[in-house]
Amino acid sequence: MSSSTSPTNDLSGKFALDVRDMGSLKQSARAGSPQALKSAATQFEAMFVNMMMKSMREATPQDGMMDSQQSKTFQTMLDQQTSQNIAKKGIGLADMLVRQLNKQTDAQALALGGEAGDKTSGANAGSFAGMASLMDAKLQRAIAAAGGNAAAKASAATSATSATDSAAAKGSQAPHVRSFQDKLAAHAEEASKSTGIPAKFMLGQAALESGWGKREIKGRDGTNSHNLFGIKAGSDWKGKVVEATTTEYVNGKAQTRVERFRAYDSYADSFKDYANLLASNPRYEKVLASAGDAASFAQGLQKAGYATDPNYAVKLTSIIKRSLAG
Numbered sequence: 001m002s003s004s005t006s007p008t009n010d011l012s013g014k015f016a017l018d019v020r021d022m023g024s025l026k027q028s029a030r031a032g033s034p035q036a037l038k039s040a041a042t043q044f045e046a047m048f049v050n051m052m053m054k055s056m057r058e059a060t061p062q063d064g065m066m067d068s069q070q071s072k073t074f075q076t077m078l079d080q081q082t083s084q085n086i087a088k089k090g091i092g093l094a095d096m097l098v099r100q101l102n103k104q105t106d107a108q109a110l111a112l113g114g115e116a117g118d119k120t121s122g123a124n125a126g127s128f129a130g131m132a133s134l135m136d137a138k139l140q141r142a143i144a145a146a147g148g149n150a151a152a153k154a155s156a157a158t159s160a161t162s163a164t165d166s167a168a169a170k171g172s173q174a175p176h177v178r179s180f181q182d183k184l185a186a187h188a189e190e191a192s193k194s195t196g197i198p199a200k201f202m203l204g205q206a207a208l209e210s211g212w213g214k215r216e217i218k219g220r221d222g223t224n225s226h227n228l229f230g231i232k233a234g235s236d237w238k239g240k241v242v243e244a245t246t247t248e249y250v251n252g253k254a255q256t257r258v259e260r261f262r263a264y265d266s267y268a269d270s271f272k273d274y275a276n277l278l279a280s281n282p283r284y285e286k287v288l289a290s291a292g293d294a295a296s297f298a299q300g301l302q303k304a305g306y307a308t309d310p311n312y313a314v315k316l317t318s319i320i321k322r323s324l325a326g
Contacts, residue, residue, distance in 0.1 A: 041094040046087035053079045177323045180212050184228070187268045191275035197291040202271065204294075204320035205229060205301075208312075217244045217261050225263035229274045230307075233260040240264075249308040294320040 057079065087094065181203055188199035188206075206228040210216050217225045219242035233241040240263035247254050264270045278284045283304045290296035298316040301307070309315070 038094070041097040042087050042090075044097065045091065045094040046083045048093060049086050049091065050080055050083035053083060173323065176212050177207075180207060181324070183213075184267055184271075187271040190268070191271040195275045195279050195291070196288060197275075197278065197297070200324040201291065201294060201297050201320055202274065204316055204324050206271075207319050207323070208316050217242060217263075219243070219263070223263075225261060226265065226267050226270050227261050227263060228267060228270045231262045231273065231277060233262045237262055247309075249310060252310055 054076075057075070184203060184206060185199065188202045191197075191202055192199040207213075209230040210228050217227045217230070219225065223242065225240075225242045225244075227242075230246070233239075241260045242263045243258055243260055246257055246259050248257050248259075249255070262273065264273065278288060284301075284306075287297060287300035287304055290300045295313070295317045298313040298320070301316070302313040306312070
């Protein structure tokens, strides 16, 4: 069906929504389809454009002979419709918002134990539901840039509701997450003592590297390497090794390779070697220094070259904050 005939996507026949209509945007985002997401993002773009126009109007003298309360009302209606028409053609904000949310979908899929790009894992629906809080945050910044203090007050209640929903989501934990955490928590706590890195940060990275234990590195004969952190076996490694197929990113493009990885006798040894790697390698000094914050820790690892995946920090932060929160 053409989008021009769909009432969800055709915005030209109605006025741009103001801040108090944020609830309907959330409902559209929760519909769970790409069309609903695009429609909600486009409406948000219209709101942003309208607030900019409103700010410009307020900065313009309006004491002429033809100015009255009625003329201001009709001017507001015209600005709303103009904003809607501009958003329909697009200024790029809606497309950027959709791309960002799609990235979060992949990150959340990993947090829920699925694969990046898997739209059937349940992460897709979670991402659409999470659009409300993301839109609130972006809306607050847009309001601040446009100087719309009155509009900011109107959206305060909506923001508070989104914060409550987010806190409730963090309080739940999937069975596979609890099982993974229970299995490895003691090893993570022990490694935390020698590095200062919170145990759940290490668990989060082990979950990302091993797919919550579903994609552990194994030798060709099926022997488990117990390598939870994807540490490769360089020329200085004197221990056991296994060869396995892995995905590396070169200039942002994924490539499949066969690499040599370190092998351990137990998961405890894996955590010990991981802790030693971070503590002894100079390039991870800043990572250890930023271990108090999940996002900074994840970004530090990526900048230090721990992984080649350009979205590694986003994925790791999502796992720590969403699945291992608390």
